[in-house]
Amino acid sequence: MINQMAGSRSMEFQNAPYIISAASVVGPKEEEGPLGGLFDLTAPEAEFGEDTWEKAESTMQKEALQTAIGKAQLETCQVRYLFGGDLLAQLIATSFGNGETEIPLFGLYGACSTCGESLMLAAMTIAGGYADYAAAVTSSHFGSAEKEFRFPLGYGNQRPLSASWTVTGSGAFVLSSRCASGGSVLSSGLNGLTRTEDENAAGLHNEASDSAEGKSMNGHFRNNETEPAAEGGHVRVRGATPGRIVDMGVRDNMNMGACMAPAAGDTICRNLEDFQLQPKDYDQIITGDLGYIGQHILLDLMKERDLDISDRHMDCGIEIYDKEKQDTHAGGSGCGCSAVVLASYILPKLESGEWKRVLFVPTGALLSKVSFNEGQTVPGIAHAVILEHA
């Protein structure tokens, strides 16, 4: 069933799991960006009705997961395992966001690469026959991340131009070994989404329900321009290349792109080599949150290996904010960055068939404030999954 591919560390799923639903929840700054209108839920305030940033992040995770499960027309109890993580010490956003679901939880930490790690393990779990349905959820929050890694926001520290802006957002995905019989379960749209009074009190804005006539039936991968084909499209996780730690000795915690680019390059090159593919075999090679500086470094590193991916490289951190208007310097970052861009922007293009095959490579910088203050380097890691239109 699984091809280990001797000598490589990649894996190929013969029974490639389907991503049967996805959901994205973001804060107001993300909604104001170029992808605004594509997200499932937004809040008018980044506090999400809570009194701390950490609780706000937990609320985002809870909303994202429930929305994704609802879209898949599943009961929560049908999701056998949950793979989740966030950027905070001891994963408190995840721990306090998902307890009520009672789904057994595998807590993960891969810094901003966690979205890739969670999708990979969920796919392995499905393809290995351990579950009919498994979910993956990740999040980040600008307020909680600045507090965790940098300076108190009230201090008003000036950020260098190489710094990125942590995305306030959470993305959740439900994976299954099968798509719905007779068509895509994606076409269930938001019908399955149930919301409690309490959740509505958090001030969340459900975009689909605001435009029920026009859009909400278009499938859970929002597509504002075309009606869905009756038979629907599907997205499958065809394979994966787990990341390894790559440490080039960079020590600047205000230049995450430089820290992570070598890891992205390592994973992309190993993926191409292991599967004997060329860059042109992917419609897009999409990193998580390298930003403008990291993208330059990645493209340079790839060229050194005679691989030109410049015509098909995309970075979620570049896509999510408007460079000119939003003052986010090097771009967006965080576990939530790649997750919400995948849910809102990438998967719809794969579902529609506009893209046939994409390499999705969330990237993480493995530091803590302790390791940074002790003078350690900032190693990177990048977990890649191959997503295909089916």
Next chain:
Amino acid sequence: MINQMAGSRSMEFQNAPYIISAASVVGPKEEEGPLGGLFDLTAPEAEFGEDTWEKAESTMQKEALQTAIGKAQLETCQVRYLFGGDLLAQLIATSFGNGETEIPLFGLYGACSTCGESLMLAAMTIAGGYADYAAAVTSSHFGSAEKEFRFPLGYGNQRPLSASWTVTGSGAFVLSSRCASGGSVLSSGLNGLTRTEDENAAGLHNEASDSAEGKSMNGHFRNNETEPAAEGGHVRVRGATPGRIVDMGVRDNMNMGACMAPAAGDTICRNLEDFQLQPKDYDQIITGDLGYIGQHILLDLMKERDLDISDRHMDCGIEIYDKEKQDTHAGGSGCGCSAVVLASYILPKLESGEWKRVLFVPTGALLSKVSFNEGQTVPGIAHAVILEHA
């Protein structure tokens, strides 16, 4: 191949993976405890030759993993995936301990339950056919944990009697779909262990090499009393019950046992129910680090469900320190606690056949200093694996 067992969240491996090697590395306090002499490597100082506790913890992980790989007579490159974690924010002990191996890393966080989580995912990976060899490594360090969760050690804070003492130790395990042909690969003992000058400089004390004539050939699961049977014994991971978050509203971060006991009870009960077993079907039911107070609570909770496990319950946190002499109050705790007790004490008894089947249930308390200071509760989680003599 895998029995999902409808209605349950447990899994049973039909091709149960073997734990083909294990290694334990501890600090001096652990070596002075009742299990002293059973660990593979000890250091005379808890700094392990490093200048920070965090680096000391990374060094322990590196040593434990290399020792386990050496005992399995493998090259590092043969280990396809590594599942690792620790207690520190952003898993810096793991990130900085395992980069040189170049093994793709799945970073995990389940607080002190991470040893169970890592074994479970490694077993799923092996049984699912994704790898011939996968490794699991976890660690904790008293110094780094106190700094991470409680007070600076220099402050000399008085610890209440309900507090536990974080174990300075790391345990590593190599899993495979097959045992060595013609007998146990365990019998390779420490022959495969290679040590560099630099590692020796860290002041590590290799117990096996100190007693090569008497003990080191007895197999990597140390057994000081009997010669190994020529055919050897094996230990297999027969099944698993992943943990879910259990929050009973306990808020005392100096009483981890009380925080975690309900989660342990939940996982043990679900395990018994899912597999239709009685407590007597296990020779031992072994929790990770409940300590004395947590053990009492667990036994009470089980009795409320008409399940008496008092005659076969063991807790790694109780076993590792001497209650009278070592002043560790409620017992030992930490990711490293269950890991080193499993490697040094539990696996040898399973290998020899003294125990035929054990439920190993590492327990974790899901808090951070931020969640605690924000007045949040301390939820628990417990991941259980079924270990069998084969």
